[in-house]
Amino acid sequence: MHRIGVAQGKGLENHGMSPHSLLTARLLESVPLSSQTKHLLFEVQEAPFDFVAGQFVSMKALKEGREITRAYSIASAPRDQRTFDICLNRVPNGFFSNYLCDLEEGAEVQFHGPHGLFVLRNPVRDSVFIATGTGIAPMRSMLDWLFAEPTRHEGRQFWLVFGTRYSEDLYYNEQFLEMERKHPNFHYLATLSRDNPGWTGARGYVQEHVAKIVGERQDMDAYICGLRDMVQANRDMLKGAGWDRKSILFERFD
Numbered sequence: 129m130h131r132i133g134v135a136q137g138k139g140l141e142n143h144g145m146s147p148h149s150l151l152t153a154r155l156l157e158s159v160p161l162s163s164q165t166k167h168l169l170f171e172v173q174e175a176p177f178d179f180v181a182g183q184f185v186s187m188k189a190l191k192e193g194r195e196i197t198r199a200y201s202i203a204s205a206p207r208d209q210r211t212f213d214i215c216l217n218r219v220p221n222g223f224f225s226n227y228l229c230d231l232e233e234g235a236e237v238q239f240h241g242p243h244g245l246f247v248l249r250n251p252v253r254d255s256v257f258i259a260t261g262t263g264i265a266p267m268r269s270m271l272d273w274l275f276a277e278p279t280r281h282e283g284r285q286f287w288l289v290f291g292t293r294y295s296e297d298l299y300y301n302e303q304f305l306e307m308e309r310k311h312p313n314f315h316y317l318a319t320l321s322r323d324n325p326g327w328t329g330a331r332g333y334v335q336e337h338v339a340k341i342v343g344e345r346q347d348m349d350a351y352i353c354g355l356r357d358m359v360q361a362n363r364d365m366l367k368g369a370g371w372d373r374k375s376i377l378f379e380r381f382d
């Protein structure tokens with residue numbers, strides 16, 4: 129495993145199983161976050177199950193006899209080697225997202241993992257986390273991990289820039305506001321791209337706000353997650369501002 133596994137204090141042994149071994153997750157809770165989005169809490173039946181904040185699992189299901197696999201970022205920090213959350217939105221006419229959103233509590237789904245290198249760099253520097261929509265999932269995992277222990281975040285500054293169209297889609301908004309109240313080195317900026325009557329917060333696309341936050345700085349890391357166009361727009365902006373590509377980590381959902 130890469131260096132961050134050590135930084136997060138996890139061996140990722142998973143009972144010696146490879147991340148490609150098929151495991152079973154039981155859905156313990158399915159909670160709506162908005163009309164089209166759900167927060168799902170799963171329990172792995174073959175615990176211990178370890179992962180590094182920011183990684184994803186690959187879930188499998190049968191559709192008309194054919195096996196379908198889709199990736200879902202883990203939306204929780206490593207906590208008990210047994211459970212993980214995902215934050216999922218229904219894609220119109222999409223098979224897997226609707227299958228999971230309609231799953232009954234107590235039902236089981238097969239998956240393998242953890243996978244992915246979208247994890248905190250080691251050492252952690254001042255960082256800006258940039259997400260739209262359910263791209264917030266790996267950010268929640270990383271931020272919950274960082275702010276769980278003072279030694280993980282002290283002496284550094286962290287910004288979360290979260291963009292959605294409408295205020296109802298600011299998933300985990302209260303949690304991030306609370307994190308900001310508790311930690312003077314965490315700065316949360318929620319921005320809406322559509323007209324929302326009554327909204328007094330930031331407006332526009334995430335990259336416009338990120339540009340203002342980073343200013344002339346290049347000694348930071350950026351973590352970007354969401355759909356392709358938004359990821360590209362932010363990478364282009366940061367590269368145009370002279371950033372080293374190693375400082376720009378990203379995960380695309382489409």
Ligand SMILES: Cc1cc2nc3c(=O)[nH]c(=O)nc-3n(C[C@H](O)[C@H](O)[C@H](O)COP(=O)(O)OP(=O)(O)OC[C@H]3O[C@@H](n4cnc5c(N)ncnc54)[C@H](O)[C@@H]3O)c2cc1C
Binds near residue numbers: 184201223225226
């Ligand atoms: C590494 C990784 C992590 C991911 N993590 C998450 C996550 O945490 N939460 C989450 O909700 N999704 C996540 N996704 C997206 C997820 O894997 C599926 O692509 C998504 O759920 C749609 O699958 P589907 O079978 O319902 O739709 P499909 O039948 O595969 O797609 C239907 C149509 O929707 C488009 N589409 C695909 N994905 C999206 C999307 N996310 N938003 C809008 N349109 C899309 C496709 O291009 C296609 O045209 C992740 C993807 C990757 C690669």
